[in-house]
Structure formats: structure tokens, C-alpha cells
Amino acid sequence: MPFFYGFDSTYFLVLIGVILSLWASARVKSTYAKYSGERSLSGMTGAQAAQRILSMAGIYDVTVQHVAGNLTDHYDPRNKTLNLSDAVYSNASVAAVGVAAHECGHAIQHDRGYAALKFRSALAPVASIGANISWPLILVGLLFGGSGTLIRLGIIMFSLAVAFQLVTLPVEFNASKRAMTMLEETGVLYADELPKTRKVLNAAALTYVAAAASSILQLLRLVLLFGGNRRRD
Numbered sequence: 725m726p727f728f729y730g731f732d733s734t735y736f737l738v739l740i741g742v743i744l745s746l747w748a749s750a751r752v753k754s755t756y757a758k759y760s761g762e763r764s765l766s767g768m769t770g771a772q773a774a775q776r777i778l779s780m781a782g783i784y785d786v787t788v789q790h791v792a793g794n795l796t797d798h799y800d801p802r803n804k805t806l807n808l809s810d811a812v813y814s815n816a817s818v819a820a821v822g823v824a825a826h827e828c829g830h831a832i833q834h835d836r837g838y839a840a841l842k843f844r845s846a847l848a849p850v851a852s853i854g855a856n857i858s859w860p861l862i863l864v865g866l867l868f869g870g871s872g873t874l875i876r877l878g879i880i881m882f883s884l885a886v887a888f889q890l891v892t893l894p895v896e897f898n899a900s901k902r903a904m905t906m907l908e909e910t911g912v913l914y915a916d917e918l919p920k921t922r923k924v925l926n927a928a929a930l931t932y933v934a935a936a937a938s939s940i941l942q943l944l945r946l947v948l949l950f951g952g953n954r955r956r957d
Contacts, residue, residue, distance in 0.1 A: 734945040741938030748934035755927035756795065759819035759920050760811065766912055770812035770824035777828040777906045778806070786831045790814075797823050799830035801845065806831055818913060822921035825907050826928070829899030832906075838898065844891045847884070854884030862950070875950045879943070886943050889936040896932045900925040 768776065774788045791797075791807040799806050806827050812820040833841045858881035865874030904922060907913045913921060 732949075734948050737941040737945045737948075741934075741941040744934040745931075745938050748930040752795075752924075752927040752931055755924055756811075756819050756823075759822075759924050760815065760817045762818050762917075762920065763816050764818050764821050764912070764917060765914050767816055768821060768912055769814050769816045770808050770820040771814065773821040773907075773912045774806055774808065774824040774828050776910055776912055777825055777903075778831060780910045781828070781832050781835070781906065783831060783835050786835075795823070797827050799827045799834070801830075801834045801841075804831070804834075818917045818920045819924045821907070821912060822903065822924045823928070825903035825912070825921075826899050826925055828906065829902035830895075832902050833895070833899060838895075840891060840894045840898065844888065844895050847888050847891060851884045851888035854881035858882035858885065862946070879946050879950065882943055882946060886936075886939040889932075889939045892932055893936055896929055900929060 764773075766773075771788050771790070778784070778786055778788070786799075786804045786806050788806045788808065790813040791809055793809050794811050796809040797807060797812055806824075808824055808827070812823045830841070858878045861874050861878030861881060865871040865878060868874065903925065904918065907921065908915075908918060
């Protein structure tokens, strides 16, 4: 079994995924660092911009709060909190305002009942289980002499995690689109600042694209390694 012995050419798929992820991570960090030093003309911090956008969108039941960490920003639909990191909450740069607006985009999606967000939320617990048990199932299947049933079940479980990554893409792209629209309509950023913020959001989107690509490549590797296993238990 090439999974355990000798050179496995499918490792190239894993390597490609790692390279994509590292590149995307470096890109978003460098882009954010570049524009985090450019103060917005409005002087609004990320938190203030978020409050303005939410109010203009008619959303008054979302709490904007500070969370520790660097770029750990996220919107939590369970308790309707918009969580902004150290680099965003009190920062008045065009980069910080853009990230805050992106999270507002998710809050607006939630408020408007955006279908892709609903589907992702419903898929999240199943995908989490799939990600956690896929490899144990495959390994146990191998230990039991190449049990085709367990191995295929593991691949199916991993496929659920891949599906979650794919569904995440339109959700993130749409949140950024909503963010740019609101930034322009509310006047939080001026016209010549919008392209800079768009670059930050586009760089951030690459991390989701890289994550999805990496997951697809890993799934392809599993299919190549074990897809031909037809042994019945």
C-alpha cells in the first residue's frame, strides 16, 4: 500500500495545497500590513465604521465587541455579535475599516436570510463531524486489512468537509461585495480609498480559495489512493 510504503506520488497534491495556503496567507498579511498604515479620511475606527454600517442597514440588535488576537474577526450568528480583533477594533486605517465592513456583510446576510449562509450554517456541524472522523475511519479500515466499507465511509465524511469549504466561497465573496457597497453608500470611505480596501478584501478572499483548493486536492488524493478499493467486508 503506497499510503505506508515507498514514494507516494500523490504527495504532490498535498504539497500544492500547502504552497497555495502559505501563499494566500502571506498575501493577506502583506496586503493588510500595507494598508493598515493608511488612515481613513473619515477617521473612523473599525468599530465605529461597523456601527455606522449596521445602523444604515437597519440592524440594531447586533453587538460590536472587541476580541483578542490578530485578524480573528468574525460574526457570530448565534448571539448576534460582531467581533473585531486588536488590529481592527480601534484602528482607523482603510484596511481595518474594510475588514470591519466585511464582517458587517455577514451580519447583513444573516438579517436578510441569505440562502448560502443558511446552508453553510446547516452544513457546519455535519462538516465538523466529517472532518474529525474521516481519517480515523480510513486508518481503522486499513488496519482491518483494507476494509473497503470503512475507507469509503471515511472519504464520504471528508467530502462533507470539502463541501463546507466550497459553500463558504460564495458566502465570503458576497459579504465582501456587500461591504464595498455599504462603504460607498454610507460615506465611511471616500472614492479614492475604496480600491485600497478592495485589495485587502480580495487578498483575504484568496485564503478561502486556497483552503477550498487544498481540501479538493486532499480529497482527490484519497480517491486516487483508495477509490479503487472494492473489497467487501
